[in-house]
Amino acid sequence: MNRYPPIAEHGMVGDLQTAALVSSGGTIDWWCTPRFDSPSVFASLLDGERGGHCRLAAEFPDGNAMTVRQLYLSDTAILVTRFMAPDGVGEVADFMVPDPSKAPTDAHQLVRVVRVVRGRLPFALTCRPRFDYGRGTHTLSLTDEHAAVFHGPGADLHLQSTAGIALHEDGDDVGARFTLLAGQAAAVVLTSAPGGSSAPPAPTLEGVADAMETCRSFWLSWLRSCTYRGRWQDIVNRSAITLKLLTYAPTGAPIAAATMGLPEQIGGERNWDYRYTWIRDASLSVRALIDLGFEDEAYAFRRWLRERIETRDLSSGDPLQIMYRIDGDPQLTEETLDHLEGYLGSRPVRAGNAAADQLQLDIYGEASDALIVGGDIGAIRGWHALSEVLDWLAEHWDQPDEGIWETRGGRQDFTYSRLMTWVAFDRGVRAAAEFSRPADTARWTRARDAVFRQIVEHGWHDKRQAFVQHYDTDVLDASLLLMPRVGFVSPHDPDWLSTLDAMDEELVSDSLVYRYDPAASPDGLRGSEGTFNLCSFFYVEALARSGRLNQARYAFDKMLTYANHVGLFAEEIGPSGEQLGNFPQAFTHLALVTAAMALDEELEKAQTGLRHGDSGHPVTHGLTVPHAEAGGGGTGG
Numbered sequence: 001m002n003r004y005p006p007i008a009e010h011g012m013v014g015d016l017q018t019a020a021l022v023s024s025g026g027t028i029d030w031w032c033t034p035r036f037d038s039p040s041v042f043a044s045l046l047d048g049e050r051g052g053h054c055r056l057a058a059e060f061p062d063g064n065a066m067t068v069r070q071l072y073l074s075d076t077a078i079l080v081t082r083f084m085a086p087d088g089v090g091e092v093a094d095f096m097v098p099d100p101s102k103a104p105t106d107a108h109q110l111v112r113v114v115r116v117v118r119g120r121l122p123f124a125l126t127c128r129p130r131f132d133y134g135r136g137t138h139t140l141s142l143t144d145e146h147a148a149v150f151h152g153p154g155a156d157l158h159l160q161s162t163a164g165i166a167l168h169e170d171g172d173d174v175g176a177r178f179t180l181l182a183g184q185a186a187a188v189v190l191t192s193a194p195g196g197s198s199a200p201p202a203p204t205l206e207g208v209a210d211a212m213e214t215c216r217s218f219w220l221s222w223l224r225s226c227t228y229r230g231r232w233q234d235i236v237n238r239s240a241i242t243l244k245l246l247t248y249a250p251t252g253a254p255i256a257a258a259t260m261g262l263p264e265q266i267g268g269e270r271n272w273d274y275r276y277t278w279i280r281d282a283s284l285s286v287r288a289l290i291d292l293g294f295e296d297e298a299y300a301f302r303r304w305l306r307e308r309i310e311t312r313d314l315s316s317g318d319p320l321q322i323m324y325r326i327d328g329d330p331q332l333t334e335e336t337l338d339h340l341e342g343y344l345g346s347r348p349v350r351a352g353n354a355a356a357d358q359l360q361l362d363i364y365g366e367a368s369d370a371l372i373v374g375g376d377i378g379a380i381r382g383w384h385a386l387s388e389v390l391d392w393l394a395e396h397w398d399q400p401d402e403g404i405w406e407t408r409g410g411r412q413d414f415t416y417s418r419l420m421t422w423v424a425f426d427r428g429v430r431a432a433a434e435f436s437r438p439a440d441t442a443r444w445t446r447a448r449d450a451v452f453r454q455i456v457e458h459g460w461h462d463k464r465q466a467f468v469q470h471y472d473t474d475v476l477d478a479s480l481l482l483m484p485r486v487g488f489v490s491p492h493d494p495d496w497l498s499t500l501d502a503m504d505e506e507l508v509s510d511s512l513v514y515r516y517d518p519a520a521s522p523d524g525l526r527g528s529e530g531t532f533n534l535c536s537f538f539y540v541e542a543l544a545r546s547g548r549l550n551q552a553r554y555a556f557d558k559m560l561t562y563a564n565h566v567g568l569f570a571e572e573i574g575p576s577g578e579q580l581g582n583f584p585q586a587f588t589h590l591a592l593v594t595a596a597m598a599l600d601e602e603l604e605k606a607q608t609g610l611r612h613g614d615s616g617h618p619v620t621h622g623l624t625v626p627h628a629e630a631g632g633g634g635t636g637g
Helices: 205-223 233-245 279-292 295-311 363-373 380-396 415-435 441-459 478-482 494-506 533-545 549-560 586-607
Strands: 010-014 019-023 027-032 040-042 053-058 067-072 079-085 088-095 108-128 139-144 147-152 155-161 168-170 173-181 185-194
Touching: 010 079, 010 088, 010 233, 053 079, 053 088, 079 108, 088 205, 108 205, 139 168, 139 173, 173 185, 185 205, 205 233, 233 279, 233 586, 279 295, 279 363, 279 586, 295 363, 295 380, 363 380, 363 415, 380 415, 380 441, 415 441, 415 478, 478 494, 478 533, 494 533, 533 549, 533 586, 549 586
Parallel strands: none
Antiparallel strands: 010 019, 019 027, 027 040, 027 053, 053 108, 067 079, 079 088, 088 108, 108 173, 108 185, 139 147, 147 155, 155 185, 168 173
């Protein structure tokens, strides 16, 4: 077994409250339960010795050739790892059945079904849980040859097998070896539960088959709501399923990624915990969800977001902080897990995220846009809360912050942060008129126009002929690829096109896009990073909207070649084409969806002879906004 398989060599299964990663070798090497942001039960991805894992795979003596392939059953979250050898062909199917009630629960089941379709294959099972990120000890109770319980601190993990898999003790862990012939099947069920819980009913092959069909039916039924019918149906469906898997159903809050601590640079210190809900990431997903036809998911997050705005319980006094736990708890104390060696020695391993305390003013633009785009902010209480936020922002927008990339190198006047405060005021002014709501729109209009003038005056660099990262630098920043989408500037504006040209020269490498150059703009951290997948898909969308369709399509098709074997993306692409960072990353899959839809739309326009702008309006993230021309006073009023 590879002690540290490549980050990309994984598929993900989940039940909409928790998720597990399964390597292409059949090892569950990441599972936090009962919630995404709970301590881990299996975390060998962060420490091959101390982290814990559960492996179920075909096993042959050295020298026997075997090919392994991993795939999803079409349009589902059922993951199949297939083992093919001269003596036989078999597979392990991993899945978790989503709970349709959406009620939070402390009990979760992960099912592993093994079967042989040709010949005969020997299999081996090892189950070695390590509770609380490997810090907690456990005891083992093996009640019979088909049932074992690992008793951890405050939690139990039940391991049950069907006939054909006889369990045996291996110290405080469990193992099994068995052989199946063509047509035979067996199953292993892992159930996490609170400490002292009674054992689940013994699994049967019939019951497992029913559960698998229930899981399959859930995903096929859910995906029928998808309205996308474009050129990239399969990868968009896979991204939609991934976004759904990364959303905590009881609250509607999406997490940024299923993992923590996976490095942006092997051996480096850029190792963060992404199992939380970022206001920015989640807000930007609303338009994509609506455009895909998933209105319920978009509404659920907007409800969660309104609750955060209405609560206003932060010690800082700010209306929002940049991220929360999935239940809305703002406490994300960061700790370093020094006992874990980290993925391929990449330390420190961090749990929690101290960036939650940063000031990032852009979140008010994304949040305002997400709330208004669906129209339900017209509710009286929701509008009152949002108007209070905009009143606060009118007093606080003109200050340095840490910016979208959560740099730890000090506050700056980031252009993207100003851009999104412009969005907040712009959407607020328009919504007040649309919903006939009371508001100090004159004040918001003055603030919006002041932000616009400041960006044009200080965010534009004459020598670079481009909008830049912040007011005191000439460094470019890929976050500004969103300028046309939010309606600040027309995608055909000469100043925007020259910005796009500058990014082509400095941030783009064979269609892959860097966020910025940390050597030119120090971010307070050592080391470097790869190209950022989110930005690469933003780049595709910006190219498409600017009429550079051949370049956009090439860049998009090129990016799709970096997806892993089951269509998933991590955060970054490294110098050798490897995936880096937390996995899979929701923001990347969100950007993939929006890029595909934008490219489809622009290709259709080109094929039917329509030019971008024939309707008089660019496509924007949020309300329809008139064109803004270079230096022409913006999209006022």
